Amino acid sequence: xxxxxxxxxxxxxxxxxxxxxxxxxxxxxxxxxxxxxxxxxxxxxxxxxxxxxxxxxxxxxxxxxxxxxxxxxxxxxxxxxxxxxxxxxxxxxxxxxxxxxxxxxxxxxxxxxxxxxxxxxxxxxxxxxxxxxxxxxxxxxxxxxxxxxxxxxxxxxxxxxxxxxxxxxxxxxxxxxxxxxxxxxxxxxxxxxxxxxxxxxxxxxxxxxxxxxxxxxxxxxxxxxxxxxxxxxxxxxxxxxxxxxxxxxxxxxxxxxxxxxxxxxxxxxxxxxxxxxxxxxxxxxxxxxxxxxxxxxxxxxxxxxxxxxxxxxxxxxxxxxxxxxxxxxxxxxxxxxxxxxxxxxxxxxxxxxxxxxxxxxxxxxxxxxxxxxxxxxxxxxx
Amino acid sequence: xxxxxxxxxxxxxxxxxxxxxxxxxxxxxxxxxxxxxxxxxxxxxxxxxxxxxxxxxxxxxxxxxxxxxxxxxxxxxxxxxxxxxxxxxxxxxxxxxxxxxxxxxxxxxxxxxxxxxxxxxxxxxxxxxxxxxxxxxxxxxxxxxxxxxxxxxxxxxxxxxxxxxxxxxxxxxxxxxxxxxxxxxxxxxxxxxxxxxxxxxxxxxxxxxxxxxxxxxxxxxxxxxxxxxxxxxxxxxxxxxxxxxxxxxxxxxxxxxxxxxxxxxxxxxxxxxxxxxxxxxxxxxxxxxxxxxxxxxxxxxxxxxxxxxxxxxxxxxxxxx
Amino acid sequence: xxxxxxxxxxxxxxxxxxxxxxxxxxxxxxxxxxxxxxxxxxxxxxxxxxxxxxxxxxxxxxxxxxxxxxxxxxxxxxxxxxxxxxxxxxxxxxxxxxxxxxxxxxxxxxxxxxxxxxxxxxxxxxxxxxxxxxxxxxxxxxxxxxxxxxxxxxxxxxxxxxxxxxxxxxxxxxxxxxxxxxxxxxxxxxxxxxxxxxxxxxxxxxxxxxxxxxxxxxxxxxxxxxxxxxxxxxxxxxxxxxxxxxxxxxxxxxxxx
Numbered sequence: 036x037x038x039x040x041x042x043x044x045x046x047x048x049x050x051x052x053x054x055x056x057x058x059x060x061x062x063x064x065x066x067x068x069x070x071x072x073x074x075x076x077x078x079x080x081x082x083x084x085x086x087x088x089x090x091x092x093x094x095x096x097x098x099x100x101x102x103x104x105x106x107x108x109x110x111x112x113x114x115x116x117x118x119x120x121x122x123x124x125x126x127x128x129x130x131x132x133x134x135x136x137x138x139x140x141x142x143x144x145x146x147x148x149x150x151x152x153x154x155x156x157x158x159x160x161x162x163x164x165x166x167x168x169x170x171x172x173x174x175x176x177x178x179x180x181x182x183x184x185x186x187x188x189x190x191x192x193x194x195x196x197x198x199x200x201x202x203x204x205x206x207x208x209x210x211x212x213x214x215x216x217x218x219x220x221x222x223x224x225x226x227x228x229x230x231x232x233x234x235x236x237x238x239x240x241x242x243x244x245x246x247x248x249x250x251x252x253x254x255x256x257x258x259x260x261x262x263x264x265x266x267x268x269x270x271x272x273x274x275x276x277x278x279x280x281x282x283x284x285x286x287x288x289x290x291x292x293x294x295x296x297x298x299x300x301x302x303x304x305x306x307x308x309x310x311x312x313x314x315x316x317x318x319x320x321x322x323x324x325x326x327x328x329x330x331x332x333x334x335x336x337x338x339x340x341x342x343x344x345x346x347x348x349x350x351x352x353x354x355x356x357x358x359x360x361x362x363x364x365x366x367x368x369x370x371x372x373x374x375x376x377x378x379x380x381x382x383x384x385x386x387x388x389x390x391x392x393x394x395x396x397x398x399x400x401x402x403x404x405x406x407x408x409x410x411x412x413x414x415x416x417x
Numbered sequence: 418x419x420x421x422x423x424x425x426x427x428x429x430x431x432x433x434x435x436x437x438x439x440x441x442x443x444x445x446x447x448x449x450x451x452x453x454x455x456x457x458x459x460x461x462x463x464x465x466x467x468x469x470x471x472x473x474x475x476x477x478x479x480x481x482x483x484x485x486x487x488x489x490x491x492x493x494x495x496x497x498x499x500x501x502x503x504x505x506x507x508x509x510x511x512x513x514x515x516x517x518x519x520x521x522x523x524x525x526x527x528x529x530x531x532x533x534x535x536x537x538x539x540x541x542x543x544x545x546x547x548x549x550x551x552x553x554x555x556x557x558x559x560x561x562x563x564x565x566x567x568x569x570x571x572x573x574x575x576x577x578x579x580x581x582x583x584x585x586x587x588x589x590x591x592x593x594x595x596x597x598x599x600x601x602x603x604x605x606x607x608x609x610x611x612x613x614x615x616x617x618x619x620x621x622x623x624x625x626x627x628x629x630x631x632x633x634x635x636x637x638x639x640x641x642x643x644x645x646x647x648x649x650x651x652x653x654x655x656x657x658x659x660x661x662x663x664x665x666x667x668x669x670x671x672x673x674x675x676x677x678x679x680x681x682x683x684x685x686x687x688x689x690x691x692x693x694x695x696x697x698x699x700x701x702x703x704x705x706x707x708x709x710x711x712x713x714x715x716x717x718x719x720x721x722x723x724x725x726x727x728x729x730x731x732x733x734x735x736x737x738x
Numbered sequence: 739x740x741x742x743x744x745x746x747x748x749x750x751x752x753x754x755x756x757x758x759x760x761x762x763x764x765x766x767x768x769x770x771x772x773x774x775x776x777x778x779x780x781x782x783x784x785x786x787x788x789x790x791x792x793x794x795x796x797x798x799x800x801x802x803x804x805x806x807x808x809x810x811x812x813x814x815x816x817x818x819x820x821x822x823x824x825x826x827x828x829x830x831x832x833x834x835x836x837x838x839x840x841x842x843x844x845x846x847x848x849x850x851x852x853x854x855x856x857x858x859x860x861x862x863x864x865x866x867x868x869x870x871x872x873x874x875x876x877x878x879x880x881x882x883x884x885x886x887x888x889x890x891x892x893x894x895x896x897x898x899x900x901x902x903x904x905x906x907x908x909x910x911x912x913x914x915x916x917x918x919x920x921x922x923x924x925x926x927x928x929x930x931x932x933x934x935x936x937x938x939x940x941x942x943x944x945x946x947x948x949x950x951x952x953x954x955x956x957x958x959x960x961x962x963x964x965x966x967x968x969x970x971x972x973x974x975x976x977x978x979x980x981x982x983x984x985x986x987x988x989x990x991x992x993x994x995x
Contacts, residue, residue, distance in 0.1 A: 043808065047815065047932045055926055085929030098929060302692070303685060383667050383686060487877060512899040516879050519867020523836065528955035531862040546960075549861055553755040554764065557960040561953070572993055598876035598909035601894065606902025618995070642995060643902075675994040696992045697970075698984065704972075714987060715972045716980045726981040734985060734995070 041107070049107050052086060056115035064116035067241035068388055071233065073197055074119055074241050082153035086112075087123055088146075090134060090276075095142055096150055101342035105280040106334050113287025117392035118241035120284045122155075125193040127280070128400075129156035129202045131273040132218050136261035145200065145220050145258070157198035159189040159221075159247060160270055166191075167405050169204075170213040170267055174249065176205035178263075181256055183219060185227075185249040191399070195245035196230050198223050203249070204270050207263050216266035220258040227252035238391030275346065278353040278400055279337040282360035285396040286330040289364035292371035292389045293323040299375055299384075310374070319370045326363035333359055351413040358406035361396035368393045418541050420449035421498055421564075423490075423508040423518075424466065424474075431462045433576060433737065434509030438569045439469055440577035442507070445538040448472045449507070452497070454490055454591060456483035463586040470582035477591035484600050485513055491520035492594030499525070503564040505543050510568035518568050527562035532570045543567075552695075613662065616645035618675045619691075621664055624651040625680025625702070625720060632658055634721070635679060638728040641735060647671065647691075649681045665690035677727075679720040683708025700724065739794035739890060742848040743784045743818065744839050744869065745777035747802060747809040748859040757961040764961060773809045776854025779917045782924040783884060784852045785817045791886060795819040799842050801835045803827045807940060814935035815927030821940045822846070824948065831954040832860065834945075836868030841948035843873050850893070851914040855880050866916035876909040879916040886911075 041049065059077055067074045081087055086108050091097025105127065112120040126149070133145050148154055165171045174187025185205055192201075201221040208215035221228070231246035261269050297320060300311035310316050337352035368390040372379040379386045397403045420442060424435040435451070442449050450472045453459045456479065463474040477493050490513075498506060506521065508514040510532040522529035534555065535546035543565050548555050558567075613619065620635045635646050648658035650665050664671055666686040676694035681687060683699070683706055691697070692711060699712035700720050709715045716723055750770040758765055773781075781798065788794045798813035799822040800806045810821035824838045843851060856863035863879065870877035883896040892910045897918070899905060927935070945951075971987075973980045988995050 043811070044932055044936045047808070047812065047927065047935075048929060051815075051927050051929070051932065083928065084926055085931075089929070098933060100929075302688070378685070487879075491871070512880065512897075515863050516867070519862075519864035520871040520877070522864070523833070523868040523871035526833075526955075528831075529833065529862070529864055529868075530956065531864055547861075550749070550753075550755050550764070550859055551751070551861065552964070554757060554961055554963050556958050556962070559957040559959070560955070561957055562955050572989065572995070575990070598878055598907050598913065600905045601908040602906040604904040604906070606904070675988065675992075696988070696994045698988070699970075709970060709972065712970045713968075713992065714984055715970050716977075716984060717972060718977050718980060722977045723981060726977055727985070730981050730985045731995070734989065 045104065045107055048104060049111060051084065052108050052111035053114075055081070055084060055086075056111055060112070060115035060119055064119065064241070065382070065385070065388065067116070068118065069240075069382070071235070071240045073122070073243050075197070077119060078122055078155070079153045081123055087153070088126055088130060088149050090127055090131065091146055091150060092134070095147060101338070102276060102279055103335065103338040103342055106283040106338045109280045109283040110287040110290070110331070110334075113284035114291040115287075116241065117284060117288050117389075117396070118239040120287070121193055121239055121242040124277070124280060124284060125158060126156050128273065128277045129158040129194070129198070129200065131276055132158075132202050132260055132269050133220060135272055135276070136218065136265065136269045141220070141257070141260065148199075154199040155194050155197050156200040156202065157192050157194040158273070159192050159201050159203040161189065161191045163188055163190045163246070167402055169270065170216070172204060172206060172216065173209065174203065174205040175209075176207050176217055176219060176254075178207060183254045183256070183259070185219065185221065185252040185254055187249055189247045189249075191234070191244055192247050193242055193244050193399075195247050196233055196243040201228075201247065202260075204266050211264065213267040214264045216270070217263040218260040218266040218269050219254045220260060221249075221252065221254050225252050225254070237394060238388070239395050274401060275350050275353060276341060278357045279334055279341065281396070281400045282330065282337070282353070282356040283334045285360040285364040285393060286327060286334060288389050288393045288396070289323070289327050289330065289360070289367040292364075292368045292386055292393075293320070293327055295384070295386055296320060296323065296371045296374045316374060319374060323367045323370060326359075326367055330356065330360035330363055347413075351410065354401075354406040354409040354413070357401060358403050358410065361393075362403050364393040364396055365390075418447045418505065418538060418543070419501065419503050420447050420505040420507065420543075421501065421503050422449040422451045422471070423494060423506065423514070424451050424453045424462075425509055425511060425513055426453065426455070426459065426462050429458075429462070431465060432509065432511065434511060434569070434571040435466070436469065436576035437571065437574040438507055438509060439466070439471060441536055441569070441574040442538070443470060443577055445536060447538045450475060452477060452494065454482050454493055456480050460586070467584040467586055468579050468582055469577040470580040471584050473585040473587060476586065476588045478588055479591035479593050481593045481596060482591055484603075486596045486599055487517050487520060488596045488598060489593045490517040491524060492596070493591035494521050495524040496592035496594070497589065498564070504541065505565040505567075508568050510570050514568045518566060522566035525562075525564055525566060527564055527566060528558075528560035530558040530560070530565075530567040533558075533567050534570050534573050536569065611639075611643060611645040613645045613647055613664070613669050614671055616671070616673050618642055618644035618677075619647050619664070619671055619673045619694075620644050620677045620679065621647035621649065621681060621691075622652055622658070622679050622720075623649040623681035624655055624657070626652060626657050629657045631721075634724050638724055638731065641728055641731045649687050678708055678712070679724055681708055682706045683711060739788070739791055740847055740849045741784045741787055741794050741796045742843060742846070742851045743777065743780050743796065743798045743813065744851060744853040744865065745781065745798055745800050745809055745813060746774045746854075746857045746865075747771050747800065747806040748774045748857055751775070751858060755963065757963060761961045762959060771805060771808065773812055774854050774857045774859075776856060776858070776917065776919060778854070778924040779919055779921050780852040780854050781813050781816055781818065782922045783917055784850075785925070786922060787850065787852075787884065787886065791890065797822060797846065797848070799824065799839065801826060801830070801838050810940055811932075811935040811938065812927055814938045815931035816925055817931065821938060823940050823942045824945070825942050826945055831956055831958075832862055832864050833868055833955045834950070834952065836865055836872060837950045837952070838943075838945055838948055839865070840869045840872035841950055842943065843869065845948070849912045850886075851875075851912070853914070853916050855916040855918050863916070866914050870914040873912075873914070875912045875914055877914040877916070878907045878909065880918045881915050882918050882921045884915060884921075
């Protein structure tokens with residue numbers, strides 16, 4: 036039977052994150068957006084509340100929560116600030132390859148420290164020359180017997196400047212194409228790592244995004260996750276898990292934009308009446324709600340499938356969720372600015388920030404175009 | 418009806434709320450006995466009350482009642498009233514009243530209603546009306562047991578006028594019982610700057626203040642009633658007030674009982690910060706200013722003339738309390 | 739030290755209040771229920787007290803139907819050690835609730851009892867007083883600071899009264915304290931806390947179990963919404979007249995000063 040209600044614990048979780056966001060994220064979001072400063076204290080507090088790294092299994096001392104719980108957390112965080120949400124989210128992204136492909140030893144060694152203190156991690160797949168075509172990455176890992184030597188550059192790395200651990204995808208042999216890719220867990224303090232300057236981004240400005248250059252970086256063999264040649268599949272499997280929570284963050288952003296618009300439309304008067312009495316505005320609000328609800332439902336369905344081990348169909352639903360949520364969030368945010376009119380175009384009101392923030396949802400963790408490729412592939416398979 | 422009104426006094430002065438309740442009870446056709454508690458020396462206060470026409474004034478005296486204590490008051494009143502066949506016991510819903518009256522009601526094991534804003538006496542029965550859900554609605558309360566114990570909100574009823582009456586003043590020893598919670602120290606207030614988001618009353622100024630010094634006019638008014646001072650974005654942008662005083666979309670959101678907007682036009686960004694205020698007063702030279710559409714009371718006038726007069730009028734009002 | 743918190747589940751502050759057709763109450767369907775905000779300060783103070791004393795247990799107790807268990811789980815998620823639910827589906831008044839709570843406190847040998855100064859639905863600020871009297875312990879209300887004596891046999895509680903004067907009240911333990919906002923900053927329920935709370939066993943009592951009998955002491959009826967905010971009045975006359983009239987109306991009509 037279909038069940039549409041959340042459990043008591045899920046409701047309690049949603050409420051707790053919502054309050055945290057209301058008290059600590061929302062009052063500070065504009066300030067961090069303006070300055071581009073990394074909100075370490077807020078992230079630390081999120082860590083203390085236990086809402087980071089939720090996927091670490093219980094047998095290792097983690098909460099072992101599923102994707103649906105991440106979805107719930109991310110929608111609330113996204114409604115507060117997408118920049119802060121990304122900083123929190125990408126930890127799961129970076130740790131998933133180890134959780135999915137690593138040995139228990141590796142998990143204990145590399146992941147458990149994240150339960151002991153608010154460390155941060157970064158997922159390093161994209162490069163200056165490879166984004167959607169992730170399989171064509173060039174960062175090279177040379178096998179030196181008991182260690183690898185990494186050379187190359189990664190681009191658009193979220194948490195790049197603040198991470199303690201990098202999960203790096205590199206190739207041992209470019210001629211093998213995707214079959215040459217391996218995954219290495221790299222200590223951020225390793226000699227030879229050069230951090231680029233933080234990117235001066237359009238939105239999600241409190242998220243630390245940089246290029247990272249590896250120059251002869253030595254990585255011990257014990258940090259090789261899964262086998263050489265399995266790296267690309269591991270990356271895709273990881274993205275299968277994180278795509279849906281990311282989509283949910285977009286739903287949160289859209290929801291916030293919609294709620295701001297509803298409130299404003301009731302207050303703003305033109306032609307002697309609240310603009311909420313004009314059908315043009317009402318229709319925009321109705322469309323916003325339709326989009327937000329649809330996005331949420333797809334996220335829930337994708338999460339449910341992931342949590343129930345239906346990986347193939349989960350990939351399909353995750354792509355649907357990400358594609359729809361990201362694209363609709365951009366539409367909703369744009370309409371929100373429109374409803375606010377001139378006021379919406381200024382930083383005095385929160386909607387222009389949401390519009391700038393939400394644009395990235397259509398680009399990262401798989402562009403909306405790549406999502407359509409995944410969807411079509413599923414539909415056309417034999 | 419045998420109604421007993423517990424009077425409240427401080428440093429030789431009767432609190433206005435006692436006379437307000439007395440006035441309303443008399444209006445409702447019932448003459449209460451007013452009870453005062455203290456170590457002694459309440460004669461002039463008692464005489465004052467006696468002139469307003471209660472049945473009589475009873476001074477319950479005990480050295481232990483020199484300072485207020487929850488148990489001292491609850492015990493003394495119960496010991497006295499339980500022998501009087503009281504059908505109703507009332508006090509002001511002040512800090513003190515809210516503190517001891519529930520204990521007194523529990524001693525009587527009878528019904529209690531707090532912070533009442535309406536009293537109705539019909540024959541031998543008293544019903545009250547009180548606000549609930551932070552005043553979003555009110556409800557009527559009937560007491561099913563005797564005595565009816567209730568507190569009345571201050572500043573709701575006009576005080577009882579002098580009738581030239583001369584009710585009897587009696588004294589009795591207060592049976593204070595065992596007082597376990599005692600005030601060990603009293604620290605007089607230091608003038609604290611009222612935090613904008615916590616203030617019950619806010620007086621705000623706009624660009625019409627013309628400069629930072631003029632904000633003193635608002636501060637003088639605020640000081641009389643313990644209000645906080647706010648400012649519109651225009652005033653802050655012009656440098657007349659610091660950013661932490663700004664009320665509005667990018668400033669603070671406030672929800673006081675009373676918001677007085679002086680020389681503020683009422684643009685939507687300002688309204689966003691204060692529109693949930695319970696009562697809004699606007700003072701502005703421009704009769705077409707949008708703020709008048711949101712205000713409950715408006716004065717079209719020059720704030721430089723009106724606000725100082727308001728300060729004086731409020732000083733007069735405070736003196737009466 | 740056996741620290742107790744009496745808490746109440748109330749409708750969320752944002753709830754739009756609607757009166758039922760027969761005016762006997764407010765519409766209670768579709769309400770979001772929360773822990774009374776003042777009780778959250780009480781929970782936090784209880785937890786802080788345990789932390790300061792470096793010993794003791796914190797028990798949360800509430801009276802009401804099954805939905806109130808959620809409030810208890812939130813208290814446990816915040817860090818309370820135990821929870822007690824006095825289950826009743828009947829409509830009970832403040833005094834009946836106080837009787838039940840006082841029996842629990844006696845039965846469980848509570849020592850320091852915290853509660854919020856008032857519940858934001860009923861706004862009576864009476865439960866703490868009723869309970870203290872029924873258990874016959876000293877009490878103080880509107881407390882903004884608590885300090886336990888080193889011998890743990892008494893405490894000092896601070897409150898502000900009209901005029902900003904501060905009273906420091908000393909009393910022996912056991913006692914009941916009703917706290918005001920600003921005494922502390924309530925912590926969030928952490929996610930691990932929420933998960934642990936899910937499994938926590940909650941002790942359940944009925945009114946009968948506690949030997950609480952007796953009907954209500956008051957009858958409440960005729961709920962009314964305040965009159966709609968009427969259009970603003972522009973006060974006329976010269977400045978002095980306008981001001982006099984404004985102050986009069988603010989005092990007598992609006993009743994805000």
